[in-house]
Amino acid sequence: MxxxxxxxxxxxxxxxxxxxxxxxxxxxxxxxxxxxxxxxxxxxxxxxxxxxxxxxxxxxxxxxxxxxxxxxxxxxxxxxxxxxxxxxMAPRGELFELLNKSVTVSEKKARRLMRQLFDGVAFMHEKLIVHRDLKLENILCIDEERIIISDFGFATQLKPGQRLTELLGTPGYLAPEILRCQMYEDTDGYGLEVDDWALGVILYTLLAGYAPFYNRRQLIMLRMIQEAKYDLHSEQWSHITDEAKDLIKNIFVVDVSKRFNALQCLQHPWMVGVSKEIAAEAVKKRDFRRIWRRSIHLARFFIRLTNIKNLKVLVDRDLLKQRPFRDREIRHLSEAAVFSVYGHWVNRGYYYSRDLLFANRPRPRYQNPEVQMVAA
CATH class of the missing domain: 3.30.200.20 (Phosphorylase Kinase; domain 1)
Incomplete structure (x- = not known):
């Protein structure tokens, strides 16, 4: 040393x-x-x-x-x-902090981040290593593009066919099979699939800006997890593509035999970014006059796009009072302001959820993660 x-x-x-x-x-x-x-x-x-x-x-x-x-x-x-x-060393800190500053990330950036996480978890699972505590706080940022999985304190290496029963992890990221182990004695236990569920929670939170399974009443929250009840129809999801929603649906499956694993997620169309390529028509004869005209039209098109992007859209005051979060830009600005002012109030401990910024009652605190959860 x-x-x-x-x-x-x-x-x-x-x-x-x-x-x-x-x-x-x-x-x-x-x-x-x-x-x-x-x-x-x-x-x-x-x-x-x-x-x-x-x-x-x-x-x-x-x-x-x-x-x-x-x-x-x-x-x-x-x-x-x-x-x-x-x-x-991870100079940029936690992915949690990055999300607190931006509230949400674009689908393009979420795809880049999740590709690294899916790839890392697939590599872990090849060696039968289960993390059991994947969450935003345990994802570290090396720079703007590269992230790494950290904190393997709850991780363990399984033997072939081995199943686990311990209650470990963070409630908002727990898979249904972990909860069943605490409720019933005749369960089969859980395995590598709990990490795939946690990755779905991370993906959902990156796109929506809030956790998929949260309720101030803990019993209701646990029931939401067990029944895989989450929302994909609110205004926050209006601009998210159907492919991204489909990937989330395939991860949040209670039946572990039908749940997408990390390798399957990497092959999903949203992750691959498959798009139909339009074959360029072969140019038989060079027509420089036509090429020049197309260049002018293309330049005008990009100028119009720039003007549209910079155009200030007026919002009706009465409509804004009735539905203040209907406009995407206003919603993102208000959420970013809330998290920049009150983000430090969020406890990044065992019972963490970004939705706690909007809760009006304290959460129960448990010192030992092995203690069974009780309804608030």
């Missing part, structure tokens, strides 16, 4: 701290996660659990090394009372 110089704090957890660090030899910047495994502030069992979870996370990441959509681990050090895991 002497080869690295620790700098400012990037984040804190219950028993860990993430700091920026610089490698002295190369000057390369990394993020180091420092985990306290001493027994001064925690019991022996808790210290051993943290030790085992951190070592398991490091081992899983080493199996996933060199994939561009998964955070890479640079080094790992183990001391008697602390663990040091050195990770790739």
């Amino acid at each position: 002497l080869s690295k110089l620790l700098r400012q704090i990037l984040g804190r957890g219950l028993a860990s701290t993430v700091r920026k660090c610089v490698e002295k030899g190369t000057g390369q910047v990394f993020a180091v996660k420092i985990v306290d495994v001493s027994t001064e502030r925690q019991s022996q069992n808790e210290a051993e659990r943290l030790l085992n979870e951190t070592i398991s996370e490091v081992n899983l990441l080493r199996q996933l090394a060199d994939h561009p959509s998964i955070i890479s681990i640079h080094d790992f050090y183990q001391a008697p009372t602390f663990l040091f895991a050195v990770f790739e």
Whole structure:
């Protein structure tokens, strides 16, 4: 650890701290996660659990090394009372923060982001590794185009045919089969498919700006997840293409045998961006006069497009009072203003939802993610 110089704090957890660090030899910047495994502030069992979870996370990441959509681990050090895991640095922070600034993203950008996530999850699933906590906060931005999957604390590697039953994850991203494990004893458990469901939640949130399954009454929210009840018909979805909606419908399927996995999502028409190519007519004879006319018409066309884009459209005041969110631009401006002013109020902890900005009652807080959820 002497080869690295620790700098400012990037984040804190219950028993860990993430700091920026610089490698002295190369000057390369990394993020180091420092985990306290001493027994001064925690019991022996808790210290051993943290030790085992951190070592398991490091081992899983080493199996996933060199994939561009998964955070890479640079080094790992183990001391008697602390663990040091050195990770790739993500200068742009969380995808959560990016979405808080822009509220929604365009379909083109959402497609670029989701292609990386689907590709990374497909690579994980090939090795039978399930993440179990995919969410906006655990997606980090390297730059404007590249994102990576991080935080493999809940991840585990399955044996062939193995099913899980533990309640782990974030409620808004939980798949129906995880909830069934907590309600019924005769369930088959869950597997890799829970990550595909969580990716659907991320895609929905990127396009709409809010979570697909949220209600201030937690029991209703859990019922919405179990029945896959979500909205694709509100005004926020009026400008979204049918192909994007179709992909979401194929992900939010309660029956895991019919739910799209990451590979199937990559092959979906919305992800592939298939469009009919119009074959250019072969030019038998060069007619420079015709080419010149077409160039003039094309230039005029682009000038008109620019003028239309910059044209200020007047909005009827009475109509605006009755339906203020009917106009897409006004809706986006108002939502962006809300999140820029009150976005810091959103708790990015275990029970997170962007819709909480519009809730008028506090949520229950649970310290242990293994505790079963109770209706508010």
